[in-house]
Amino acid sequence: MTQFNDLSSLPRYLASRRSGRPRDMIAPGPDAAQMREIVRMALRTPDHGKLNPWRVVHVASDQRDAFAEKLTAAYRAEKPEAGRLEIEAMESFARQAPELLVVLYSPRESSKIPLWEQQLSAGAFVMNLLHAVHAHGFVGGWITGWPSYSDAVRDMFGSAPEQIAGFVFIGTPGQPLEERPRPAVDAVLSGWSAAGD
Numbered sequence: 001m002t003q004f005n006d007l008s009s010l011p012r013y014l015a016s017r018r019s020g021r022p023r024d025m026i027a028p029g030p031d032a033a034q035m036r037e038i039v040r041m042a043l044r045t046p047d048h049g050k051l052n053p054w055r056v057v058h059v060a061s062d063q064r065d066a067f068a069e070k071l072t073a074a075y076r077a078e079k080p081e082a083g084r085l086e087i088e089a090m091e092s093f094a095r096q097a098p099e100l101l102v103v104l105y106s107p108r109e110s111s112k113i114p115l116w117e118q119q120l121s122a123g124a125f126v127m128n129l130l131h132a133v134h135a136h137g138f139v140g141g142w143i144t145g146w147p148s149y150s151d152a153v154r155d156m157f158g159s160a161p162e163q164i165a166g167f168v169f170i171g172t173p174g175q176p177l178e179e180r181p182r183p184a185v186d187a188v189l190s191g192w193s194a195a196g197d
């Protein structure tokens with residue numbers, strides 16, 4: 001059986017990294033001090049121009065009901081025809097897993113650094129955040145879905161032109177993690193051909 005997120009060495013961890021499924025996560029999650037340390041580690045993210053075009057909002061566990069209420073209201077406002085199941089899915093989204101960090105992409109539009117590079121840095125930041133979560137013995141899951149693309153939801157955490165890069169749910173796996181198919185190295189890695197053929 002594969003051991004995922006093997007913390008016995010850095011290469012072993014990187015070779016066995018696996019996200020958790022937020023809806024399967026149970027307590028414990030990180031405490032306040034661990035959460036600060038997780039974010040501190042994620043600050044070591046490649047970032048052209050030292051712009052830090054990303055920031056994080058922690059939704060505390062006692063704020064999840066309020067988030068669920070606001071999320072379902074935003075969903076209803078955009079989709080007045082939504083049925084009960086869709087609304088319940090939004091409620092579950094807001095309440096799943098012990099901890100929730102919302103990562104915002106905060107572009108510096110006046111900078112000379114292209115926005116594409118700032119977006120790449122935001123993605124790298126979320127990946128680094130996941131590594132930091134796993135380094136603390138927890139499991140993380142990066143998800144987007146409808147809430148990440150709603151301006152009303154974005155406005156709960158930030159303001160335009162910011163965008164939600166992802167919801168990072170954090171906890172302990174409540175179910176064994178399962179392997180996920182990965183591409184073969186040769187499907188991804190090729191040698192360069194100077195002739196372009």
Ligand SMILES: Cc1cc2nc3c(=O)[nH]c(=O)nc-3n(C[C@H](O)[C@H](O)[C@H](O)COP(=O)(O)O)c2cc1C
Pocket residue numbers: 017018019020141142143144145165166180
């Ligand atoms: C930008 C982004 C958004 C994602 N959104 C979702 C999502 O909404 N729902 C989901 O099930 N997985 C989503 N994923 C995939 C998971 O985060 C995760 O990568 C996937 O389940 C595979 O697990 P792994 O990280 O162990 O490879 C997203 C990944 C990325 C990079």
